[in-house]
Amino acid sequence: MEVTDYELFEVPPRWLFLRLETSDGTVGWGEPVVEGRAHTVRAAVEELLDGYLLGEDPLRIEDHWQALYRGGFYRGGPVLMSAIAGIDQALWDIKGKHFGAPVYELLGGKARDRIRVYQWIGGDRPADVGEAAREQVEAGFTALKMNATPELERVDSPAKIRQAEQRLAEVREAVGEDVDVGVDFHGRVAKPMAKRLVAALEPYEPMFVEEPVLPEHNDALPEIAAHTTTPIATGERMYSRWDFKEVFESGAVDVIQPDLSHAGGITEVKKIASMAEAYDVALAPHCPLGPVALASCVQVDACTPNALIQEQSLDIHYNETSDVLDYLADPSVFEYEDGYVELPERPGLGIDIDEEVVRERAGEVNWHNPVWRHDDGSVAEW
Numbered sequence: 001m002e003v004t005d006y007e008l009f010e011v012p013p014r015w016l017f018l019r020l021e022t023s024d025g026t027v028g029w030g031e032p033v034v035e036g037r038a039h040t041v042r043a044a045v046e047e048l049l050d051g052y053l054l055g056e057d058p059l060r061i062e063d064h065w066q067a068l069y070r071g072g073f074y075r076g077g078p079v080l081m082s083a084i085a086g087i088d089q090a091l092w093d094i095k096g097k098h099f100g101a102p103v104y105e106l107l108g109g110k111a112r113d114r115i116r117v118y119q120w121i122g123g124d125r126p127a128d129v130g131e132a133a134r135e136q137v138e139a140g141f142t143a144l145k146m147n148a149t150p151e152l153e154r155v156d157s158p159a160k161i162r163q164a165e166q167r168l169a170e171v172r173e174a175v176g177e178d179v180d181v182g183v184d185f186h187g188r189v190a191k192p193m194a195k196r197l198v199a200a201l202e203p204y205e206p207m208f209v210e211e212p213v214l215p216e217h218n219d220a221l222p223e224i225a226a227h228t229t230t231p232i233a234t235g236e237r238m239y240s241r242w243d244f245k246e247v248f249e250s251g252a253v254d255v256i257q258p259d260l261s262h263a264g265g266i267t268e269v270k271k272i273a274s275m276a277e278a279y280d281v282a283l284a285p286h287c288p289l290g291p292v293a294l295a296s297c298v299q300v301d302a303c304t305p306n307a308l309i310q311e312q313s314l315d316i317h318y319n320e321t322s323d324v325l326d327y328l329a330d331p332s333v334f335e336y337e338d339g340y341v342e343l344p345e346r347p348g349l350g351i352d353i354d355e356e357v358v359r360e361r362a363g364e365v366n367w368h369n370p371v372w373r374h375d376d377g378s379v380a381e382w
């Protein structure tokens with residue numbers, strides 16, 4: 001069996017799907033994309049497939065991963081690691097279909113029966129965050145995540161800290177003590193204020209604070225951790241075991257959030273998760289992406305003992321266009337019950353991509369996050 005053909009589809013709202021085909025007609029799907037950089041990742045995938053993978057045996061995933069990662073001299077970073085991630089997902093999908101088994105069976109089998117999910121409630125526009133939280137809990141979610149600070153705002157004064165604290169207080173009041181609430185700083189807070197903000201939020205018991213500083217300032221995490229008992233999460237902008245090793249060694253992080261479509265795929269995230277296990281750090285894969293990325297997350301959660309919770313974006317519309325479920329022939333694989341999703345039983349990634357819908361909607365995707373500026377004209381973090 002060899003890899004014979006591939007096709008790439010840019011689909012709304014901001015995703016890129018890879019369809020990989022083998023000589024025996026097996027088809028595997030991957031989602032190699034960085035939000036806002038679909039064209040760039042597409043070019044990287046084409047280079048890796050045309051230059052290496054076509055003609056190879058799809059079952060030798062570890063060897064291909066090494067060749068794709070090490071074979072180019074320059075390595076790592078969001079674009080290359082997302083390209084490898086999508087290819088890796090498609091290879092695992094093919095391997096599972098070839099052996100008639102879900103990917104998690106090939107990676108050791110189920111370590112749980114279902115995985116808890118959390119739902120995004122915003123926070124960018126503060127007025128309605130309490131109401132949004134209440135709605136999602138009524139819809140069945142037991143865990144939520146919100147932005148700590150509104151869009152465009154620099155947290156640079158005690159007043160801003162109090163406003164952020166007030167927003168979390170509102171959510172806590174709306175949903176009570178039993179719902180878990182993660183708070184995403186989104187790298188919008190500078191180091192000196194991050195310490196104070198984490199401390200101010202602590203009484204409302206966040207499930208975790210996420211990216212309290214940008215990953216390029218991970219060296220500041222130990223000092224922030226020293227100021228709080230709130231768990232610290234990070235990792236959506238880290239791309240390999242080598243990117244993660246310092247945060248494990250520093251002991252400052254409690255939850256890591258590698259993205260199955262950014263951090264080298266199933267092969268690499270499974271290894272990152274095992275490293276985390278040795279440091280008593282939990283895995284909560286990042287996933288504001290599409291169905292192939294989410295399916296890949298669930299496969300890893302299934303067989304990873306230290307998986308804590310799964311991000312997902314069903315019913316969250318970016319640019320009011322498509323939803324995760326639109327691309328599935330059988331959307332019931334992602335039906336949630338009591339805030340959990342059951343593990344899929346189908347072979348491979350466990351989803352059935354509706355190719356007709358993919359072909360219908362495929363076109364140029366031009367989603368990009370807005371470039372924002374503060375009142376004084378300086379560029380703001382998104």
Ligand SMILES: O=C(O)[C@@H](O)[C@H](O)[C@H](O)CO
Nearest residue numbers: 035184186236286287288
């Ligand atoms: O934790 C999250 O889901 C967010 O930080 C998103 O990753 C970010 O808006 C880019 O898509």
Ligand SMILES: [Mg+2]
Nearest residue numbers: 184186210236
């Ligand atoms: Mg985030």
